[in-house]
Each structure stands twice: as structure tokens, then as C-alpha cells.
Amino acid sequence: MLMRRVVILLAMAIFYMIINLNIPASVKFFAAVVELGVVGEWLRKEYKFDGEYGLFLIKSRKGINKINEVALxxxxxxxxxxxxSVAVAFGLASFLIINWRPAKERAAIVALGFFVMLLISLFVSPYALDVILSTVGIKGIEETFTGEVNLVYPVMLFLSGFCGFISYSLLAHGVTVVSALYTMLTTGFQQEVHEGATLLLPGINLPFLEGILALALILVVHEGAHGLLTRIARVRLLSSGLVFFGFIPVGAFVEPDEKHLAQRSIKEQERVLAAGTGANFFASILLLLIFLALVFLTSDFYKEGVVWFGFLQFIYRFLGLAFALNFVVAVVNLLPVPFFDGYRMLELVVGKKIAQPLSIALLIALILNFLPAIF
Incomplete structure (x- = not known):
């Protein structure tokens, strides 16, 4: 037992040294991943956890019991x-989707959804984009949402929620990229077009430790919400627990009985799917308030020389990334493309014949949004 603790402490010390090395971010990322992978494999075999390649699961009935208690x-x-959350996802269209409620209740829910969307758009989104863009160091993505068609975006948000908003944004910028490529190939003139999407990777373009912890929090919030609505739908949870990479928690999971869930009504499935993104949206609002309150309360300490200045910096970065990434993950997860909640939600409403072609178009648009980063 003592030897295990010594090894874990030594691994933590090595990891701390790696992330503080003055080396290129890509090299630092690779070294940290290798170290965590080796440690994770050792822990997995030593404690006989499920997993592979340094990732392992710590399962517990306590999580399921707590979910059952809260859900009840x-x-x-x-x-x-x-x-x-369905209203936030689909905007005005959600009035037709949540037809399991009386018309007056639906109207009230849609109105509340509009208020939440307005709050997120005016309050959370600007701060979140500022944090992400300044952290990642990308310029120009904000131009995707400006220009002659800028009125289309609030209209799309109103009519079809964040699902329609993010879908239209990708398609519109994809068309811009295609137009720029066509101009370059036919005239030789290279028009400046910025990427409309980028990968966010701790250690590459996000602070390593703060980024991992923020993403772990996002998964806990997201999966916890799925789990709660799964139990309310009277679907059995097979397992729950935490996901570790090395000694670092990188998320949480709940494993529902998917076959049983697929047999439930559209109402129950929509609620389960919408809960995850809804929880991330609400978490982004709450975490932003906490972040702003902390900055206000500690403004006198925000200067070099204060004993716990470094710790404050870490907390600022973590909270900043946590609220910003909760917002980003919630919006992106509403994309109606395979493996995202948005696709399954849309498929339940319009059917596979409509959802599938749309998802293919959006996948192509997503690839096009990444292209400017290559050229």
C-alpha cells in the first residue's frame, strides 16, 4: 500500500515537472500523455480496474443510488x-415538439426557453468566446457571426434554438470557404478566410491541467443530467462512476440500458437527450457568475507578490475555461451529426430520412470550417 502511494506521488511530481517545462506545447502534450498513460496502465493493472491505454473506470453503486434518490x-x-432544455435546443419549433404538455404550458416553457437563450447569447456567449479565442489564440472566428447576414443568426436562434443556430453557422461559413477556394482556383487570388472551427486540446491550445479539470467537470454535469432523466424515464442504469487518465479524473459516466431507453416514448427520450446540453448551458451561467464574483472579491489580491497569487491564477483559469467550455460543448453537442445528442434529438422529431441527409451536409460543412487552418 505504501509503495503504491509513493509511486503515485512520484508520478504526480514528474507530471508537474513536465507541464512546467519550457518546451513546445506539442512536445509537452505528448510527454504528459505518455506519462499519464504509463501511470494509468500501472494503476489499472494494480487495482484491476476496467479500461485500457491508461484510461480506467472506477465504478460505484453509490453514484446510481444518489441519482435514484435525486430523480425521485x-x-x-x-x-x-x-x-x-428542449426549448433552448429548438427555439420556437419546440412548441410543436413538446406536445406532451398543454398549449399554455408549452407557451410558458418556450417563453422561458427564449429568456434562457437571450441570457446565454448576451451574457455568457461574449465572455465565453473571448476566453476561448484569447486562450487558443485564434483571430477571426468572430467574423463568422458578423457582416451583412448578421440578422439571420438571431432569427435562426429564435426559430430553431441553438441547434438551428450552430447548424446555420457551420453551413454559412462552409459556403464562404467554398467560395474562397473557388476564387483561388479560378483566379489565383487568395481571399483571407478564417477557420470556423478548431479542436480544443489541453496541453496544445488550452492549459493542460485546468483544461482537463474543466472538461472533467463538463462531463460530470452532462452525464449526471442524462442519468437523472434516464431514471425518471424508468430506464435502468447499468453502471456509473468516474473516468481517470493516469491519476487525473477526466470525466464521469452513466451507462443506461440503451435497448430499454430506445423503447421508451419520444417524450422520455427527448428529455433524456436534452438534459445533458441543458445542464451544460445552466452550468455555464452559474460558473460565469462564480467567476465574476471571485474576480470582484479578490481584485485586491490580483497582483504579483501576493503569497497565493499563483493559486488564484489557477482558479481563474479553471473557472474561466469551465464556464466557457460548458457553453461551447453544449452548443456543439446540439449539432445534428452522428454521435452527438443533437442528431438523436432531431431524428426523433423528423425521422431518419430527413435527419441523415442533413447530418451529411453538416459533416461536410464541419470539415470545410477546419480547412482554412490548413492553408
Whole structure:
């Protein structure tokens, strides 16, 4: 037991040394991943955890028991929350989707969804984009949402929520990229077009430790919400627990009985799917408030020389990334493309014949949004 603790402490010390080395970010990322992978494999074999390649799962019945307890106690509130999340996802169109409620209730839920969308768009989104763009060091993505067609975006948000908003944004910028490529190939003139999407990777373009912890928090929030609505739908949870890479927690998971869930009503499936992104949206609002409050309360300490200046910097970076990435992950997860919640939500509403061609178009647009980073 003592030897295990010594090895873990030594691994932590080596990891700390790696992330503080003055070397290129890509090299630092590779070294940290290798070290965590080796440690993770050792821990997995030593403690006989499920997993592979340095990732392992710590399963517990306590998580399921807690989810059951919360779901039972707050069932009505959580159902209402999930329906509001559907409204945030699909905007005005959600009035037709949440047809399991009376018309007056639907109108109230859609109105509340509009308020949440407005709050996120005006309050969270500008701060989140500023944090992401300044951290990643990309210029120009904000131009995707400006120009002659800028009025289209709020209209899309109003009519079809964040699902329609992100879909239209990708398609519109994809068309811009195609136009620029055509101009370059036919005239030789290279028009300046910025990428409309980028990967966010801790250690590459995000602070390593803060980025991993922020992403872990996002997964806990997201999966926890899925788990709660899964139990409310009377679908059995097979397992739950934490995901580790090396000694660092990188997320949480709940494993529902997918076959049983697929047999539930559209109402219950929509609620389960919408809950994850809804939780991330609400978490982004809450974390932003905490971040701003902390900055205000500690402004006198925000200067070099204060004993815990470094710790404050770490907390600022973590909270900043946590609220910003909760927002980004929530929006991106509403994309109606395979493996994203947005696709399954849309497929339940319009069917595979419509959802599938749209997802193919959006996948092509997504690739096009990445292209300017290559050229």
C-alpha cells in the first residue's frame, strides 16, 4: 500500500515537472500523455480496474443510488428542466415538439426557453468566446457571426434554438470557404478566410491541467443530467462512476440500458437527450457568475507578490475555461451529426430520412470550417 502511494506521488511530481517545462506545447502534450498513460496502465493493472491505454473506470453503486434518490425527490422539477432544455435546443419549433404538455404550458416553457437563450447569447456567449479565442489564440472566428447576414443568426436562434443556430453557422461559413477556394482556383487570388472551427486540446491550445479539470467537470454535469432523466424515464442504469487518465479524473459516466431507453416514448427520450446540453448551458451561467464574483472579491489580491497569487491564477483559469467550455460543448453537442445528442434529438422529431441527409451536409460543412487552418 505504501509503495503504491509513493509511486503515485512520484508520478504526480514528474507530471508537474513536465507541464512546467519550457518546451513546445506539442512536445509537452505528448510527454504528459505518455506519462499519464504509463501511470494509468500501472494503476489499472494494480487495482484491476476496467479500461485500457491508461484510461480506467472506477465504478460505484453509490453514484446510481444518489441519482435514484435525486430523480425521485425532484422528478417534476427535472422534467420541467428537461422541457426547457428542449426549448433552448429548438427555439420556437419546440412548441410543436413538446406536445406532451398543454398549449399554455408549452407557451410558458418556450417563453422561458427564449429568456434562457437571450441570457446565454448576451451574457455568457461574449465572455465565453473571448476566453476561448484569447486562450487558443485564434483571430477571426468572430467574423463568422458578423457582416451583412448578421440578422439571420438571431432569427435562426429564435426559430430553431441553438441547434438551428450552430447548424446555420457551420453551413454559412462552409459556403464562404467554398467560395474562397473557388476564387483561388479560378483566379489565383487568395481571399483571407478564417477557420470556423478548431479542436480544443489541453496541453496544445488550452492549459493542460485546468483544461482537463474543466472538461472533467463538463462531463460530470452532462452525464449526471442524462442519468437523472434516464431514471425518471424508468430506464435502468447499468453502471456509473468516474473516468481517470493516469491519476487525473477526466470525466464521469452513466451507462443506461440503451435497448430499454430506445423503447421508451419520444417524450422520455427527448428529455433524456436534452438534459445533458441543458445542464451544460445552466452550468455555464452559474460558473460565469462564480467567476465574476471571485474576480470582484479578490481584485485586491490580483497582483504579483501576493503569497497565493499563483493559486488564484489557477482558479481563474479553471473557472474561466469551465464556464466557457460548458457553453461551447453544449452548443456543439446540439449539432445534428452522428454521435452527438443533437442528431438523436432531431431524428426523433423528423425521422431518419430527413435527419441523415442533413447530418451529411453538416459533416461536410464541419470539415470545410477546419480547412482554412490548413492553408
Amino acid at each position: 425527490r425532484y422528478e417534476r422539477i427535472l422534467k420541467f428542466f428537461a422541457d426547457v
